[in-house]
Amino acid sequence: MESDPNPHDPWPTGGGEEVKKGLVVLLVGAPGSGKSTFCNDVMAAARRSWVRVCQDTIANGKQGTKLQCLMSAATALKDGKSVFIDRCNLEQEQRADFVKLGEAQADVHAVVLDLPARLCISRSVKRTGHEGKLQGGKAAAVVNRMLQKKELPKLSEGFSRITFCHSENDVKDAVKTYSNLGPSGNLSAGVFGQKNKDDKVQLGIMRFLKKVDKQDQDASGNDITSYRNLTQAIVPSQDSIGNTFSAELENKNEEHGSLNDENSSERSFVGGSSCDGIHTLAFPSISTSDFQFDLEKASDIIVDSVSDFLKKFDSVRLVLVDLSDKSKILALVRKKAAEKNIESSKFFTFVGDITQLYTKGNFRCNVIANATNWRLKPGGGGVNAAIYRAAGDSLEIATKEQAETLSPGNSVVVPLPSSSPFHLREGVTHVIHVLGPNMNPQRPNYLKNDYVEGCKILRDAYSSLFENFASIFNCQMRYESKRSSSGISNLQNPLKGTTGTCFSHSDQKIKREGWYDSERNKKCKGFPFNAAAKEKISIPHGGHGYAHPETHSDLLNWDGNLSSSNPGREVKETNCAKVTERTWNAWAQALHEIALNPEKHKDVVMELSDDFIVLNDLYPKAIKHVLVLSRLHGLDCLADVRKEHLPLLKRMHSVGLKWAEMFLREDSSLIFRLGYHSVPSMRQLHLHVISQDFDSAHLKNKKHWNSFNTSFFRDSADAIKEIEKHGVAKVIEDESLLKMELRCHRCRSAHPNIPRLKSHIANCKAPLPTHLLHDGLLVSAASKSVG
């Protein structure tokens, strides 16, 4: 849906004026990859005026020069036409001059026709009358030689959008996307459809890596080195808790993107979310830990610096992070930020590990700050050590490229390579090292309690940090501003009149989940409830098997109090946690009935013991999909499970494993995942053992898909660990998860509807996410043979 005639254009141009912008699309592909066909197909159905610049015919039908192509393209752009550059463009150097065409107010895209070499060769060999006269047997040698030199395009070359096509279907989709592009429409920026760079990494290798890496785990159990060897681009995505600000706002922006880009069925954002996301800087409190800076003074400076910065920038968020919810600096800053009326959507505090904001906190930040030392070296204590440990060698190497040392009050931006574990795992694209004043006599540059100088340096440090953050942001805005002439990432941009339906939250919601201690335990300890929280979310439950609609969804407000969105509701108390009483609808009782009276259901029971029953899911969502059903009365869902149920849970897990392994003996190509739905539709605790093909006619809607492919699905092994550690398992009682856009569970590409998703997953060969492999959450033939 291009924007020109649309009165609801989400990215309206400034002052109501339509700013015409050119578009240059470089085709990238070997001879025989279908570049000319692509151009012709688009031009045949196009809604805008295109010129195809083909080096093979540019000289009066004969092969011409690159210069001729450049001149022809420039002329076409001047005439307001859009241009296809139809030449191989396989190497960066060959593309560079064409990318520069974008300097004259044009977007530059790449469409990569990365089809199998064999196909290109056979087409080249077969073709007669090809414009490039590359026919016959010679073609094979030429194609092979060219492909050896192939350098896939990157955004950093200056492209605002890159579309990778690996199959005929991909090409069709891309043709459709460009055909539908109206005269002044635009497509969202980013990388689409990129395959994992290293598809050769197979399960066996992953297992091997895992084995090796056990020696290299940090204290929190984070695996460090395995990621060094993987280049798979995992972009933390919308399968996180949907209610952190970051996830939510990024979702919104993707929704925006989709309005301009209705046909981008392949939407695997590679390289972080910065193109479409809200730029978020997570930073620790500088100097207050190891450098022993006074907390009162530091908190004043933080709040002042944040306030100043936010006055200047709109589409950014700053998040102060500390490990403990008892953190004094967080409490001080929260209080002062509230007093100063700093908008809590733009600045807030977060309790968690800054190195695992996404994986452990489900909170996405694309930039994090590191309180470094003057040598910019790993080690020391606190945040610096943790960040270097988590980021692996790549951070050290990347840092060295930027600076050797740093003086107090300064900061330095370090872009993380896309292969960096931090980038892959956490979605962090940049680390900014910042050095604050030191009040610790044991550390270098000791200020001897000179707080006049100290405060000055700390202010400098924060302003340097924030300005550097903004400079990254500005540089990435280059792409964004290309997408529309009016600064598209404005958060205030309303969604009025849009038709996207994936995300229906309001902008001002926040929910902190994922840290047990800050929530469930506090409830036990009788923390005060504050119904007048500044921001809160209530998540009504409808459509599930129980009739009572609400469950707890609490959050911390600025005052650090717990607020409840469910005042006056009856709860029953089990041990420490309060559990909502639920009334289950008749249809949701089927499993409960089977669990209690298995003798009446011999037709479905496949295995029976005193504790559990194994049965096929009546409506399997994959080739193999069985349920391990607990028989314990009163245990209806994962949220009800407590420590005393651990033996049962472990037993159910091992029974699930046994069945998965049995299925694997029949079909070794299957891969299984074991887990629970956060909010099950059917009463009676049941473990899903489901093969990851999702090849089933019963998988019919978004809810089906997302219930197995977002954090709504809680892996059995994780649940067990969490119960062991915290007494309860995390359940994500957030219905919006089930309404999230449809993303392939392998390559993370987004798809407009279930049929399209299903046809994609039937062919997607990308490996399953590394975190699943890595944490042993998948059961496959490979995992069995190694383990």
Place this chain on the structure above:
DNA sequence: GTTCTAGAAC
């Protein structure tokens, strides 16, 4: 959980 179906999307 499924089925049915109106109406939106294509």
Place this chain on the structure above:
DNA sequence: GTTCTAGAAC
């Protein structure tokens, strides 16, 4: 016209 979603009913 067909396809697809989402809400209601069960």
